[in-house]
Amino acid sequence: MTTLADRLGQHWLVCCEAAQLGRKPLSVNVLGTPLVVFRSSTGIIVAEDRCPHRNAPLSLGQIERGELTCPYHGWRFGEAGRCVAAPGICADPPNVTLRCWQADEFDGWVWVAAPTLTSARRMYRSKLAENADYENFNMTAALDSTLPDAIENLLDATHTPFVHAGLIRSAKAKQSFTAVVRRSNDLVEAEYRGEKRQHGLISRLFEPEREVSFGRFIPPFTAELEYRSPARTELLVVSHFTPADTGKTNVFVKVYLPKGRLPSWLRLAIARLFFCRVLKQDSEILASQSRNIARFGKQAYTFWQADLLRPWIDAWLRDGEFPAQAAGPETVCFEL
Known part of the structure; x- marks a missing residue:
């Protein structure tokens, strides 16, 4: 049986106002999933709000040069949620990537979709969105x-x-x-x-x-x-x-x-x-x-x-x- 969460997970949903994204990462919940939202050097990233190292909440971290730093061990995540630094030893960072949701900025909102969604985007925009009057x-x-x-x-x-x-x-x-x-x-x-x-x-x-x-x-x-x-x-x-x-x-x-x-x-x-x-x-x-x-x-x-x-x-x-409408x-x- 298809649940409401399953059905809505087949669509793009608003998660926050684009103007909310600033110097600090933003914590949001969508369909019961805690997410972290931040603006990287290449665009908006929306990912599960947990570091893949020890599950600390990334929304408590810092954004530096478009990269998100975990507050626990300082692991840094950049473009496409890829780990770009893991301080502590003289070695390359582990080959891990945050579990990211699809994200887009549209009509002043940040829209997200589940990682598995493959259907065409359907983001509603009002008829007055581009009316200069x-x-x-x-x-x-x-x-x-x-x-x-x-x-x-x-x-x-x-x-x-x-x-x-x-x-x-x-x-x-x-x-x-x-x-x-x-x-x-x-x-x-x-x-x-x-x-x-x-x-x-x-x-x-x-x-x-x-x-x-x-x-x-x-x-x-x-x-x-x-x-x-x-x-x-x-x-x-x-x-x-x-x-x-x-x-x-x-x-x-x-x-x-x-x-x-x-x-x-x-x-x-x-x-x-x-x-x-x-x-x-x-x-x-x-x-x-x-x-x-x-x-x-x-x-x-x-x-x-x-x-x-x-x-x-x-x-x-x-x-x-919708059901069929009565005559x-x-x-x-x-x-x-």
């Missing part, structure tokens, strides 16, 4: 949550008046609108129509008018929120989710906004302040959800019509593909 910023968070719960959280509308009251929606200022679910081979999306600009601060600051919005699940681990006015996309949030370990998921978020009259640094700083607050609120509610599931020893979920995309998320993570789109009326 937009600016963006990144956020990252370590979530105490399973992968499906974390993805659902970003795409779920009904929690926003409660978890993000005043920032996204307000329970005291409800609107009625409809949602239609559509599926293609590459994604499933919910299209929301009839909702005007939300009453939260984020919408009031960054949305002049709303015509339509979308929530999308793009397998294996990407979720997108898009808000459009009649003129253009006013906000696009692209989130990549990577399972770190059992019950632990890392999220890597890029937020796109159209350029405005304010200087970019000021506008992005204001936006980051609000969106980081939203991410913190989501992190807190997901952690409390996970703790409560652990208290009872198992999940006990009730699904209803408002859970638009969760069945699709669960189906893909279980089977590696006609599914339409749901919301009041939020």
